[in-house]
Amino acid sequence: MACSSCSTGKDGKPKGCKNNGTCGTDSCNKLTVFDWLSNMSLPNGVEPFNCVEVRFKNGRKHFFKNPENLSLSMGDVVATEASPGHDVGMVSLTGELVRIQMKKKKITPDSDEVLKIYRKATQKDIEVWEEARAREEKIKTRAREIAIRLKLSMKISDIEFQGDASKATFYYTADDRVDFRQLIKEFAREFNTRIEMRQIGLRQEAARLGGIGSCGRELCCSTWLTDFRSVSTSAARYQQLSLNPQKLAGQCGKLKCCLNYELDTYLESLKTFPKSDIKLHTKKGTAVCQKIDIFKGFLWYAYEGEWMTWHKLTVDQANQIIEANKKREGVGSLEEFEVELQMEEEQPDFNNVVGQDSLTRFDNPHPKKKRRNKKRRKKNKPSSSRNAK
Incomplete structure (x- = not known):
């Protein structure tokens, strides 16, 4: 099932997310995973893994238990446990890949972090969920106006409603610590719902909002990159890059994550090189x-x-x-010991395989002569006509 912005409108026409491949409300094409173990059957006596991965707005993912042994597949909308009430999300991964991801992130199935799935979402759950998501843009605009009026040095980047519309999470970025006690009172009075403030970094903000990088493609953090590693200026030095902050910084204002992609290859190559400070x-x-x-x-x-x-x-x-x-x-x-440069230009050797003599055989060999002959003819024409008279 698609999200509210990708579903059909009231007149039966498709709405379309209009967000360049990154859905604005439920991130249909964001951080998707291909289950390469789906066609493989489990050995005899092995039960399928009883946990699934559920995706929420803007690529937020969590692991949940399936105590009722529901038949779930990727794309199913489910109602999950939350505090308080319940949340609504989309199943993004099932089977043995969930076990691998939980092992990678060091999460055990019996831990308190892993909540449970209540049921597959009913039509009523989906309607409440879509109505809450439709209010987010208006509330975000109003919340920014309130923060500006209170003169708080913070930026409210996004709002996410819980599936049952009982709680709204406000994501914000700030350089310093912010006292938002008065802000929460204003929000609770204005929006009449439970408020939760959650501070995120600049990298997380760019991942949630998405965008196009300087390479012309969508941001890695909003499409496939799930873990943020620290990036230092030494990575640029090892790769012989100019330390220009305008070129090395991404849309988040921090150093680009792609500086770490080829760093291991450069470090491996530099092992044979002598240090540059040795004379x-x-x-x-x-x-x-x-x-x-x-x-x-x-x-x-x-x-x-x-x-x-x-x-x-x-x-x-x-x-x-x-x-x-x-x-x-x-x-x-x-x-x-100096190595002399030998610039030997190797001229390509063409063979006449088709039987053609020259590529320019249809061109005029002497175009200037023809122009001269035309001029001479023009001069001779009037003289011949005068003689005839």
């Missing part, structure tokens, strides 16, 4: 590292005092000079 001592002088090319495996060194002249060495050659310096063996100069 090479030769009879001609002391050389300092100026540049490193991790992909091709080259280093550029320059003598102290001759900074404009760079000498290109391979990793093995640089390590060889460093070992010679440790053994106090004399090294003449870097020119003895």
Whole structure:
């Protein structure tokens, strides 16, 4: 079942979420998981795993027990335990993959964090759920107006109603601690419901709201990335990136999570490289590292005092000079080890497989001559007509 914004309207026409693949109310296409174990049968005597993963608004997921042994599949709308009342969500994962995910997140099925599923959602549950979700945008606008009037340094990014509409969770971001006791009183009086304030980080806010990154694709945190790892500027240094905060920061204002994707490969490649602060001592002088090319495996060194002249060495050659310096063996100069660039342009060899002589055989070989002949003809025409008269 789709969410309220993707369902059909009153006139029978589809509404459409209009949110570029990220549904605005129930995140139909957000953080979806493919069950690659669905076609595999369990061995004899093994009971199916009795827990499921349920997804709520904006990709929020939790694990729930299935004490009634309901026949659940991905996409079913269920009523789950909440405090107080019940919540309504969509089953996002079942079977053995749930066991793997719970083991990965170090959650045991018998822990107090794992609540239970009451039943499959009835039509009445779904109607109450959709009515509550329809109120969220208006309440969010009004809540921001109240926060501005109270002069609180906070930003209310999103609101999520519980499935039975008995509680509303306000997600906000703030740099410092905020005293929102008066704000809760205003909200309870204005919206006539139970209020819960939950502070989230800037990364979590970007994941909930979604968007398009500088790469032209949807944000990783709102599509498939579930765990946030710390990103430091050293990751950019290892990858030889310029420390420009405008290019390294994402929409959340923090360093991009994709800086960690290829970091392990760079660190593995840099193990063979000598450290850039190690100087090479030769009879001609002391050389300092100026540049490193991790992909091709080259280093550029320059003598102290001759900074404009760079000498290109391979990793093995640089390590060889460093070992010679440790053994106090004399090294003449870097020119003895320098790698000369040989730019050999290999011209492609084309074969006449189709039997064609030339690709330009239909072109005019002498277009200028024809133009001259036309001009001559124009000049000769009036003279011939005068002679005839």
